[in-house]
Amino acid sequence: MPDLSDAPETPDPAARAPQALRWRLPERCAPLLHGGAHALPHDFSTNTHPAGPLPAVARAVRAAARHRYPPADDPALRQAIGRLHAVDEARVLLLPSASAGLHLLARAAADWAGLGEAVWPTPGYGEYAAACAAAGLRRVEAWGAAAGVAAAAFRAGGPHPDRLHLWAEPSSPDGRSDAAALRAVLDASGHDLVLLDLAYQPMRLDGDPAAEAAMAAGAWAPAGWLARGLPHGAARAWQLWSPNKACGLTGVRGAYALAPEGAQAVAAALRAAQPSWPLGADGRAMLQAWAAPATQQALAASLARVRRWRADLARVLQRAGWSVEPDGVSPFLVARAPVDRPWDADRARAAGVALRATDSLGLPGAWRLCARPPRALRALAALLADGQGQDEAAVARPTAASAAPATPLTIPADPTPLPRPRAAPPR
Numbered sequence: 001m002p003d004l005s006d007a008p009e010t011p012d013p014a015a016r017a018p019q020a021l022r023w024r025l026p027e028r029c030a031p032l033l034h035g036g037a038h039a040l041p042h043d044f045s046t047n048t049h050p051a052g053p054l055p056a057v058a059r060a061v062r063a064a065a066r067h068r069y070p071p072a073d074d075p076a077l078r079q080a081i082g083r084l085h086a087v088d089e090a091r092v093l094l095l096p097s098a099s100a101g102l103h104l105l106a107r108a109a110a111d112w113a114g115l116g117e118a119v120w121p122t123p124g125y126g127e128y129a130a131a132c133a134a135a136g137l138r139r140v141e142a143w144g145a146a147a148g149v150a151a152a153a154f155r156a157g158g159p160h161p162d163r164l165h166l167w168a169e170p171s172s173p174d175g176r177s178d179a180a181a182l183r184a185v186l187d188a189s190g191h192d193l194v195l196l197d198l199a200y201q202p203m204r205l206d207g208d209p210a211a212e213a214a215m216a217a218g219a220w221a222p223a224g225w226l227a228r229g230l231p232h233g234a235a236r237a238w239q240l241w242s243p244n245k246a247c248g249l250t251g252v253r254g255a256y257a258l259a260p261e262g263a264q265a266v267a268a269a270l271r272a273a274q275p276s277w278p279l280g281a282d283g284r285a286m287l288q289a290w291a292a293p294a295t296q297q298a299l300a301a302s303l304a305r306v307r308r309w310r311a312d313l314a315r316v317l318q319r320a321g322w323s324v325e326p327d328g329v330s331p332f333l334v335a336r337a338p339v340d341r342p343w344d345a346d347r348a349r350a351a352g353v354a355l356r357a358t359d360s361l362g363l364p365g366a367w368r369l370c371a372r373p374p375r376a377l378r379a380l381a382a383l384l385a386d387g388q389g390q391d392e393a394a395v396a397r398p399t400a401a402s403a404a405p406a407t408p409l410t411i412p413a414d415p416t417p418l419p420r421p422r423a424a425p426p427r
């Protein structure tokens, strides 16, 4: 046995000279910028449900079985989600998040479909570029934001059957819907290489008012309800759903993809390729509750209030001289401050108010704001009025000079919590 006590210390050459890293790091290592992490009382920067969380989902998450592993393959949850969308459970792919799904599908498109290129919209969610870069997919063209531009740019480039096409409906940051562009993408691709990001689809505010009213009154029409406003043929795309936004629980991670009809084998291969247990107990509880009819009814019943709050937000901004991008169909919008009165984000943060700068989303100089309850809107109105040397009431009151519609704007009192979900009707 060697005597270790008196052994002279031999210096380890490797410890003295730092070794060159064997790791070949990607060019882009900087983390993406996101909204919603400010923990400020009046956070307009994140696109979570303005009146959320949905009570039944929050309760389910609180009661999640964290003391044991969730089922590995989870056929019961896949069945429930399959029922919600009226698709075969074999098409359901559970995911740790939609962001993780973007990476997984981009990588699969590169490795298994042999694609080398991708197209995605600008402005748009930053994870598209990150996921495609990580998968080695080259970007071939940028789509503009204005309605119709995307479709035109796409048609001008001709059909690209060898590219991955990413599309968001409604889009972020501007909250627009462009069914014509989506149809063009689907037609040109003609097969299953369109990845449709539907993160904000459950909260879309246009679509089918009759279906929304019927749902809110207790009817159950799942397939048509969640697909409202999407063009025929959207089922030919890979669909990425991220319910944590509509549930008002963005801190709970968990999402799913629906494979196109006929791509069940790809979905099964992706399930097998994922690390075990893609969902934690709380994400699983959220998705289980999400798939319940009563949750969809509570969501439908909440949208009228969201629509009002969004309209109030647009009016407050317009009265303060901001220009608001028209045509949005989501609870959030994009707006620009007047050139002579730029938004002072630091001062606003000190007052507890956060907006999302859209520069990192490909739209320089603008701000994205999601509708918020009246108390938050009053805080925003006070800041905007202060910046103009006016009082808050002046921002909230129509003026003759204002280009905004002349409807009187009174910010209502804070509401009662969201309605409790009804008992699920027999199916």
Ligand SMILES: Cc1ncc(COP(=O)(O)O)c(C=O)c1O
Residues within 6 Å of the ligand: 047, 097, 098, 099, 100, 125, 168, 171, 172, 197, 199, 200, 242, 244, 254, 255
């Ligand atoms: C358009 C869009 N898609 C996807 C995501 C990611 O969703 P998840 O929270 O499931 O990763 C976001 C999140 O901000 C988003 O804005």
